[in-house]
Amino acid sequence: MSTIKADNYANRLGTKSVPADYVVNGTAKAWAVLDMGGPTVLGSLNVSSVTGFGPGDFQKNFTSAMANANYAQQGSSNSFHTATVGASRATTSCRIQCIASDHTTQQAVLNATSDVTGPLA
Amino acid sequence: MTTPHLFDRIVWASQNLKSAQPKYAILWEDPDEPDAPVKVTIPAPEWLAMALHGGLLPPIEAYLADQAKVDAYVAEHGSHEGFSWNQVGGAAHPYADPTGPMTEEQAMEYLIQKDIPRRVWDRPGSNRSLVAIVRRDTIPTDQTHRDAWRLSDFRSAA
Numbered sequence: 001m002s003t004i005k006a007d008n009y010a011n012r013l014g015t016k017s018v019p020a021d022y023v024v025n026g027t028a029k030a031w032a033v034l035d036m037g038g039p040t041v042l043g044s045l046n047v048s049s050v051t052g053f054g055p056g057d058f059q060k061n062f063t064s065a066m067a068n069a070n071y072a073q074q075g076s077s078n079s080f081h082t083a084t085v086g087a088s089r090a091t092t093s094c095r096i097q098c099i100a101s102d103h104t105t106q107q108a109v110l111n112a113t114s115d116v117t118g119p120l121a
Numbered sequence: 122m123t124t125p126h127l128f129d130r131i132v133w134a135s136q137n138l139k140s141a142q143p144k145y146a147i148l149w150e151d152p153d154e155p156d157a158p159v160k161v162t163i164p165a166p167e168w169l170a171m172a173l174h175g176g177l178l179p180p181i182e183a184y185l186a187d188q189a190k191v192d193a194y195v196a197e198h199g200s201h202e203g204f205s206w207n208q209v210g211g212a213a214h215p216y217a218d219p220t221g222p223m224t225e226e227q228a229m230e231y232l233i234q235k236d237i238p239r240r241v242w243d244r245p246g247s248n249r250s251l252v253a254i255v256r257r258d259t260i261p262t263d264q265t266h267r268d269a270w271r272l273s274d275f276r277s278a279a
Contacts (some may be wrong), residue, residue, distance in 0.1 A: 014241075016142065037262050039161060040142075041164075041165045043167070044165040044166070046131050047166065047167070048168040048236060049163060049165055051163075051237075053157075054158055055267045055268075061235070063131055063171075064215050065176070065206065065212055065214070067207070068206070091191075091205075091206065116269045120128055121211070
């Protein structure tokens, strides 16, 4: 496997550029698509397993840990609201909950996605 | 030749291995939450493919050693707040030499130690196991009464 080592990446004219660290740290380090009914992991990267705590309440466990717990986590689903449980964010796992329109009830959904951006350990 | 970072191996696997949907799931109860419903842990198919292939995943001992570092930090500081791997000498698992291929059963045992809290599966002196490996097709898809599920409901399927 070959590696390109650079401080910056630029367009051909050199008029626009982005630091290499921005690209490295801004690339998603883990993602998963879940069918919460199964539950079934439909696709993933850097996720060893998913733990279901109840309807619409899941935790992703990372294969390769994040450097610290200050990473960004995004989630989406076809529920009314998808919440990422900030208090449960750890270097080795993070949690996502899908909330119904009553703003309280957790609901299992067919497709819930979650991805994580930040530096790896 | 140094071992590539675990994430590099994960990316290689995502491009070269066919994912493997697991036949089994892990059911477990947390002794710290005796009234909570049973938890269900499912391997990710991409991870399972790496485990079956071999030469990619770190040995479980690397994860356990890293967890011990986290536990020591929490014991000293009272919580995970402020934790980073740099503060505890770095994480071992991304750089550990990989282990060999596993059977799916071995992969499930590996996953129990990696992703389920130690207090669940390491209980010397206890006469009741809080963990069971079951076939996935024994888990109901209807989650209407999900909050009432208990490990004892699935014992016969283990």
